[in-house]
Amino acid sequence: MSLCVGRRAKRGGKLLGLTATILMVCGLVLAAPVAPALADRNQCAPPGLDSASVLPKDLTENRVVGRDDDATTATVESLSAVDIGELGLATPGVLTVGTLSDAPPNICVNPEGEFTGFDNQLLRAIAKKLGLQLRFFATDFSGLLAQVASRRFDVGSAAIKATDPRRRTVAFTNGYDFGYYSLVVPAGSAITNFSDLAAGQRIGVVQGTVAESYVVDTLHLQPVKYPGYATLYASLKARQLDAWVAPGTLASTVIRRDDPAVVVANAFSPGNFVAYAVAKDNQPLVNALNSGLDAVIADGTWAKLYCLWVPRTLPPGWKPGSKAAPAPDMPDFAAIVANQHREPVGPATPKSTLAQLRDSFFDWDMYREAIPILLTTGLPNTLILTNSAIIIGLALGMVLAMAGMSHSRWLRWPARVYTDIFRGLPEVVIILIIGLGIGPLVSGLTHNNPYPLGIAALGLMAAAYIGEILRSGIQSVDPGQLEASRALGFSYPAAMRLVVVPQGIRRVLPALVNQAIALLKGSALVYFLGLVAHQRELFQVGRDLNAQSGSLSPLVAAGLFYLILTIPLTHLVNYIDTRLRRGRAATEPEKDADMVSSTFGQGIT
Amino acid sequence: MTADTAGRASVSLEAKDIHQTLGGCKVLCGVDIQAPAGNTVAVIGPSGSGKSTLLRSLNRLYELDSGDILLDGRSVLRDDPDELRQRIGMVFQQYNLFPHLSILKNVALAPQKLRRLSPDAARDLALTQLDRVGLKHKAGARPGMLSGGQQQRVAIARALAMAPQVMFFDEATSALDPEMVKGALELIADLGAGGMTMLVVTHEMGFARSASDTVVFMDQGKVVESGPPEQIFEDPHTERLQRFLSQVL
Numbered sequence: 001m002s003l004c005v006g007r008r009a010k011r012g013g014k015l016l017g018l019t020a021t022i023l024m025v026c027g028l029v030l031a032a033p034v035a036p037a038l039a040d041r042n043q044c045a046p047p048g049l050d051s052a053s054v055l056p057k058d059l060t061e062n063r064v065v066g067r068d069d070d071a072t073t074a075t076v077e078s079l080s081a082v083d084i085g086e087l088g089l090a091t092p093g094v095l096t097v098g099t100l101s102d103a104p105p106n107i108c109v110n111p112e113g114e115f116t117g118f119d120n121q122l123l124r125a126i127a128k129k130l131g132l133q134l135r136f137f138a139t140d141f142s143g144l145l146a147q148v149a150s151r152r153f154d155v156g157s158a159a160i161k162a163t164d165p166r167r168r169t170v171a172f173t174n175g176y177d178f179g180y181y182s183l184v185v186p187a188g189s190a191i192t193n194f195s196d197l198a199a200g201q202r203i204g205v206v207q208g209t210v211a212e213s214y215v216v217d218t219l220h221l222q223p224v225k226y227p228g229y230a231t232l233y234a235s236l237k238a239r240q241l242d243a244w245v246a247p248g249t250l251a252s253t254v255i256r257r258d259d260p261a262v263v264v265a266n267a268f269s270p271g272n273f274v275a276y277a278v279a280k281d282n283q284p285l286v287n288a289l290n291s292g293l294d295a296v297i298a299d300g301t302w303a304k305l306y307c308l309w310v311p312r313t314l315p316p317g318w319k320p321g322s323k324a325a326p327a328p329d330m331p332d333f334a335a336i337v338a339n340q341h342r343e344p345v346g347p348a349t350p351k352s353t354l355a356q357l358r359d360s361f362f363d364w365d366m367y368r369e370a371i372p373i374l375l376t377t378g379l380p381n382t383l384i385l386t387n388s389a390i391i392i393g394l395a396l397g398m399v400l401a402m403a404g405m406s407h408s409r410w411l412r413w414p415a416r417v418y419t420d421i422f423r424g425l426p427e428v429v430i431i432l433i434i435g436l437g438i439g440p441l442v443s444g445l446t447h448n449n450p451y452p453l454g455i456a457a458l459g460l461m462a463a464a465y466i467g468e469i470l471r472s473g474i475q476s477v478d479p480g481q482l483e484a485s486r487a488l489g490f491s492y493p494a495a496m497r498l499v500v501v502p503q504g505i506r507r508v509l510p511a512l513v514n515q516a517i518a519l520l521k522g523s524a525l526v527y528f529l530g531l532v533a534h535q536r537e538l539f540q541v542g543r544d545l546n547a548q549s550g551s552l553s554p555l556v557a558a559g560l561f562y563l564i565l566t567i568p569l570t571h572l573v574n575y576i577d578t579r580l581r582r583g584r585a586a587t588e589p590e591k592d593a594d595m596v597s598s599t600f601g602q603g604i605t
Numbered sequence: 606m607t608a609d610t611a612g613r614a615s616v617s618l619e620a621k622d623i624h625q626t627l628g629g630c631k632v633l634c635g636v637d638i639q640a641p642a643g644n645t646v647a648v649i650g651p652s653g654s655g656k657s658t659l660l661r662s663l664n665r666l667y668e669l670d671s672g673d674i675l676l677d678g679r680s681v682l683r684d685d686p687d688e689l690r691q692r693i694g695m696v697f698q699q700y701n702l703f704p705h706l707s708i709l710k711n712v713a714l715a716p717q718k719l720r721r722l723s724p725d726a727a728r729d730l731a732l733t734q735l736d737r738v739g740l741k742h743k744a745g746a747r748p749g750m751l752s753g754g755q756q757q758r759v760a761i762a763r764a765l766a767m768a769p770q771v772m773f774f775d776e777a778t779s780a781l782d783p784e785m786v787k788g789a790l791e792l793i794a795d796l797g798a799g800g801m802t803m804l805v806v807t808h809e810m811g812f813a814r815s816a817s818d819t820v821v822f823m824d825q826g827k828v829v830e831s832g833p834p835e836q837i838f839e840d841p842h843t844e845r846l847q848r849f850l851s852q853v854l
Contacts, residue, residue, distance in 0.1 A: 478699075478701070480697060480699050480701040481701060481703065483666065483697070483701065484695075484697060484701035484702075484703075484760075485703075486666060486687075486690065487664060487666060487690055487693075487695040487697075488690065488691070488695075488714075488715040488719070488763070488764070488767060489687050489688065489690040489691030489715065489719050489767065490687065490715070490718070490719065491687045494718065498714065498718065499703050499714075502705050503703075503704065503705050506705060
């Protein structure tokens with residue numbers, strides 16, 4: 001908007017701008033065609049036998065020969081020989097599982113907030129055979145193996161390919177699935193094969209996956225790394241990437257017919273099978289899971305789940321479980337595919353970029369689906385995390401402020417060091433250090449529940465900032481105030497408590513509210529620690545729904561919730577700031593206070 | 606009007622050979638002061654002569670290097686300094702009222718917290734003291750809404766509410782507008798006439814001459830000359846005092 005408005009008309013101009021923005025947004029939303037039914041959008045529902053596929057031709061014809069399968073065990077011990085007391089579980093009788101929420105059909109969260117997908121459903125069946133309970137936690141793939149190795153999780157379930165480099169970190173069960181890479185490119189790209197990839201192209205991979213090592217070690221190229229599949233694919237569709245080296249099953253699931261992206265080539269991974277990861281020194285659990293896997297293969301559960309979630313032909317010469325496991329009874333996928341007469345997947349009618357963006361950001365049905373979950377799960381958790389952290393931050397911050405002003409260096413220095421460290425480190429690093437570093441030490445207290453650790457990390461971080469804010473406020477109080485209180489006969493602590501600190505806090509209220517806003521937004525980072533479904537805060541809920549549907553609308557909806565929380569706070573800051581200024585004008589001996597409040601006030605907008 | 610409305614009688618104050626170093630700089634070099642009970646001692650002298658430091662040393666806001674302070678003939682150096690300061694009221698040049706509290710709370714805070722009066726009793730006491738300085742009607746206001754002269758009267762009421770045995774005034778009228786000075790000085794003079802022992806650091810020579818029993822002239826951390834006001838102003842002995850008086854009168 002290039003409206004030339006005078007100062008007097010400024011408010012009117014603002015209003016006009018706001019109205020225009022709202023109208024534009026509404027127009028975009030109303031112009032959208034009726035969105036497809038919700039069931040179609042849930043990528044975390046089992047696709048069923050109807051979606052069966054045969055492996056791409058290039059896989060069987062130009063097969064890359066991996067290393068010999070010498071990791072699969074010849075046989076397994078019988079189920080009755082498994083002693084579940086000897087499995088080294090963090091909580092006896094409960095299998096703590098680290099998984100992802102965003103990689104359907106293997107691993108995902110369904111609209112009910114349940115961790116499911118082929119890998120997790122199979123693990124449920126195996127656990128049932130073993131008589132174990134299951135607890136799922138979502139985490140990032142990049143941190144999953146480290147968390148399994150440190151026994152934060154008993155098992156990692158995330159379509160993990162059992163490669164040799166990974167075997168140095170964790171142990172693997174026998175294979176339950178196989179994997180290959182698909183090369184995904186934007187529609188109309190000149191890239192048609194892996195050999196077309198070259199330096200200078202933006203090749204997307206998910207960090208820490210075999211796709212990353214494939215691009216680096218086999219193709220000798222530098223990929224662009226993403227934390228999750230959902231954002232990666234969104235980037236490709238928005239043509240921010242030249243190519244995506246994707247897990248084959250995932251690619252065929254998430255790419256919809258009208259998406260401006262297409263699979264142009266496939267390749268077998270050098271790592272030969274997909275398995276569950278277990279801590280390296282926990283052989284009893286590996287053995288138990290191998291027994292359970294063979295058992296669910298023998299009773300047909302594996303084949304049932306495979307046909308439900310990931311129906312496709314098995315590569316020649318591969319079968320799940322130990323070498324002694326019976327070959328699963330599979331339907332003739334080629335015949336099913338032939339009967340379906342499905343049109344080949346391809347860019348039927350690529351949507352315009354604008355339509356693409358509108359579908360991504362303003363999908364009304366997704367808002368309708370997201371808002372109740374955001375309201376019942378995300379909002380309470382965000383508020384609990386933020387408020388607890390603020391309380392810890394205020395209490396500890398006051399201690400730090402007092403220590404920082406002390407005459408004793410034994411108080412001053414530790415406060416200084418603490419503040420420097422916790423203010424100087426990125427928030428993510430602090431959360432990971434507290435969650436993964438301190439977590440195992442206090443697991444007896446927290447029962448491996450990362451929620452209190454997240455609160456602690458946020459609170460400790462907030463304390464460093466709040467301590468400095470309080471200190472600056474207290475030190476800005478005229479020294480005459482302390483002198484006058486002492487002259488009346490108050491002790492130093494009483495003078496601080498009754499006279500100096502209350503004035504100091506008043507002056508930095510705007511800065512404190514700003515800190516609360518920062519903390520509110522920072523609470524989203526707790527998802528790094530792996531939260532169970534009912535612990536997810538606003539951002540994680542939005543992120544999971546985004547992963548389920550591929551639509552960015554749930555994230556926008558989560559953003560709206562943040563705005564609903566932060567905008568009143570921002571205005572509260574402005575109100576306090578104005579009131580402080582007006583109050584100052586009448587009170588002569590406190591000119592410096594004005595400076596403090598306005599300095600902090602500037603950071604608001 | 607008597608000084609001991611709140612129950613404590615005025616006492617004598619004596620300072621003996623006070624030495625004080627602040628931040629490595631020698632500020633007081635052997636100061637002696639004698640204020641018999643009920644007397645008003647005016648302390649005059651050029652800026653930087655150590656007058657304000659003397660007051661803060663005598664109520665132990667700054668601890669002494671050496672010397673002794675006698676209150677009612679007894680040394681107070683071993684007393685709890687917080688307890689000592691409850692017995693010595695102090696009024697500052699910049700008033701130093703608590704801007705976050707109402708006028709009433711400013712006066713009632715110390716009696717309630719330190720003399721352990723009930724909130725009601727502290728409130729009644731505060732209203733009495735405010736009435737005494739003519740500001741009862743401002744009890745609900747904030748310090749920022751009062752003029753400088755009014756603020757200074759509140760500061761005096763705040764000090765009196767602790768029923769001090771001695772009062773210190775540290776250039777209490779220096780920050781006031783000229784038309785406010787007279788009223789404030791009259792209030793201080795009334796207080797002295799009512800029998801309060803007072804140490805008044807002032808630049809108002811008229812006040813020192815008419816309202817004090819003894820005038821002490823300080824320069825460079827020492828008492829140069831002291832005596833009754835007639836002697837100091839009519840018959841200064843030392844050359845330094847003569848020069849000072851010729852500059853300020």
